Amino acid sequence: MDILILAIMLSTSEAYFFSPIWFSKRINTTTSTHQQGKLIPDLPHRWSRVAKSNTVCQTDQCKKAAEALLENMNQTADPCEDFYEFACGNWDKSHPMPPTESSWSQFDVANDKNLYQIKDILESDVDTTDPSPVSAAKTVYQTCIRRDTSDTKENLKPILALMSSIGGGWPMVSGNRWDDKNFVWYEASADVISQIYSTAVFGVFVTNDRKNTKANVITVDQSAFLLPREMLVKSSTYKLQLEAYKTFVTEVAWVLAKAAGSSDVTKSSLHREAEEMIQFEIKLANLASPQEMRRNVLRTYNPMTLRELQEWSDMAAPNQIDWLKYVKRITANLTLTFDWTERVIVRETDYVFRCIQLLQETSPRVIANFIHFGIVRHFVRDMTAKIHQLTFEFDRVLSGATNDKPRWKDCISTANSALEMALGYSYVQKHFDNSAKLAALEMSDNIKSVFSEELGKLEWMDSSTRELARQKVAAMARHIGYPAWYSNSSALEYYYQGLEVSDNHFNNVLESSRFKFSKNYKRLRVPSERDEWIISPADVNAFFNPSKNVIIFPAAILQPPFFTKDRPSALNYGGIGVVIGHEITHAFDDYGRQFDAEGNYAQWWTESTKETYLNKSKCFVHQYGSYRVSELDGMLSDGTTLNGVNTLGENIADNGGLHAALAAYRKQSAQHGAEPSLPGLESFSAEQLFFLSFANNWCETVTKESLLQTVLSDPHSPHRYRVIGTIQNSEDFPKIFNCPRKKVDTCVIW
Incomplete structure (x- = not known):
């Protein structure tokens, strides 16, 4: 997810x-058997009660x-x-x-049982009585299963084309062809939000207004990070994980650079740029508030207009961002209008202030590398076998798993991410x-x-x-x-109205991300519904x-x-x-x-x-x-x-x-x-x-x-x-x- x-x-x-x-599951400790207080089998225990x-x-x-x-x-x-x-x-x-x-x-045992039940649903033939979103989920899953993951340039064209359309492409992959004159960081960030529904420097999304839960409002928050924030802010303690991260970025960029035909890109240049990018992310993490500080609702409830947010940002560093243009670009494909009086909630005002200063001090190339690797990591399990393997090698350092998951589990995750309420519908119909x-x-x-x-x-x-x-x-x-x-069932079809799927796996992942973004932002001008479900019944x-x-x-x-x-x-x-x-x-x-x-x-x-x-x-x-x-x-x-x-x-x-x-x-x-x-x-x-x-x-x-x-x-x-x-x-x-x-x-x- x-x-x-x-x-x-x-x-x-x-x-x-x-x-x-995103790469981790709920976890726990194992314990050793207590050696004291052993009980004698087959005799009444002192704690036993009839x-x-x-x-x-x-x-x-x-x-x-x-x-x-x-x-x-x-x-x-x-x-x-x-x-x-x-x-x-x-x-x-x-x-x-x-x-x-x-x-x-x-939880995992119960979830694994569910996965097999959902697998049976997704691998069954399309039934004419199925609501169209259920049929669409089967298409997404089966397209994912059948996709070609061979390490060919052809299979990497979609991700390269997507990155080229955002800020002129990934500098690490483009080499000397990348031109910072074509790059405006907040425009690229806005495109990432609208195209793949992910964070880039800032998180900008629509949530309930915490003081008026019947209304929805644009919320600005600090970025999310691939590694736990604690690892980034204490990088000297987590050298193993940071080195694995750097290797991951370098090797993925190398695969894409070769596919893009960038002859001036070398492993040493990629290693240097990966280090610079991670150092920038470490600086962002140091600006971000730890989770324990974010449990105070009043502290993270800072309503203001876009004009006031602009004045706050300009105090940090003038002309680094135009917030009205930023919001308009995020919502360019939606029928929403904005002006400087638009009310927003800023979760972390200090982060915004210091982040704007950091952006002013950082080269556009480093910022672009950070934003574009965020795009790539969104699709790392949806590209070629080589990139998939690199992802698992990195994940193994963080999780300790010894084997990668089978493709069918990845594909269930893809189908569930795209149409979770449709899968929940079938699950309830068949197994509840x-x-x-x-x-x-x-x-x-x-x-x-x-x-x-x-x-x-x-x-x-x-x-x-x-x-x-x-x-x-x-x-x-x-x-x-x-x-x-x-x-x-017609309500389910209405829920997914506007989502189009096809026999192209990459497009299905991209389109489902765009659909979720659109669904989130369309809530902005309508009252909040108390009976809204936030999770699949499955x-x-x-x-x-x-x-x-x-x-x-x-x-x-x-x-x-x-x-x-x-x-x-x-x-x-x-x-x-x-x-x-x-x-x-x-x-x-x-x-x-x-x-x-x-x-x-x-x-x-x-x-x-x-x-x-x-x-x-x-x-x-x-x-x-x-x-x-x-x-x-x-x-x-x-x-x-x-x-x-x-x-x-x-x-x-x-x-x-x-x-x-x-x-x-x-x-x-x-x-x-x-x-x-x-x-x-x-x-x-x-x-x-x-x-x-x-x-x-x-x-x-x-x-x-x-x-x-x-x-x-x-x-x-x-x-x-x-x-x-x-x-x-x-x-x-x-x-x-x-x-x-x-x-x-x-x-x-x-």
């Missing part, structure tokens, strides 16, 4: 399992659930010492990580049991109700803030399974969108191990129930709490309650910031810990979600009575099974390289700590597992 699209989604939503790095029910569930679903839990468990570990190891210690043995992957989790949607609706009702009840027990929250918090919970909308308009994920106050659970996550009908509710509440609780809690994490019931940025907290909340959140920052990631010793300086600030929102959501789901399960259990136990797990109480189900959400194997990506830039903690942290803070867990009392610092907000 494109970096800009991810940036837009992250700016408006909090995800349960979302990675902001289940309340004397019956054992013997349905197929119960047997499968029990088998899955048992094969992942390491029962020689002490659950009171390391519950992640107890619940997931044998995950790597029962689920060996494929060589094409850099991490392998429950609507009873799962009804069950998820009921569970979300229960957990919302309990969350609201729990607000009444909070002594630190004053009554006026509590009432507004309850109103926010009550107003929270739910998108579960799939959008309502899926019932009408995606194994979940979201909270703070600007709409809506929780989103696509159909694909309503499957094992997260949810299965006809199994004990303890497993479903520990699985998908915790996910639901997590997303509800996002409305009250350090970021989501800044939005009101309508999704608008507003100061609805009293000062005293806000101050108490902020003090309580510092506990989570310290707790998670003290978790040491020993697996990275040797890659970084010994003693590497998590970033407690960057992960604060997800950590608050993890803890609140677990508490709310358990409270909702207890309420449901009190109404419906004791549940049967599971075969092979008869000694486990229902609430112990709840916690096992929760921990199994996060079972994972990971490479050190991918773990590094998470620690540096992911807003989620590595999987192991998502279990350890919540268990440490749970007042219920030690009682349920009969753990000895210990003096342990705990953090609780919700």
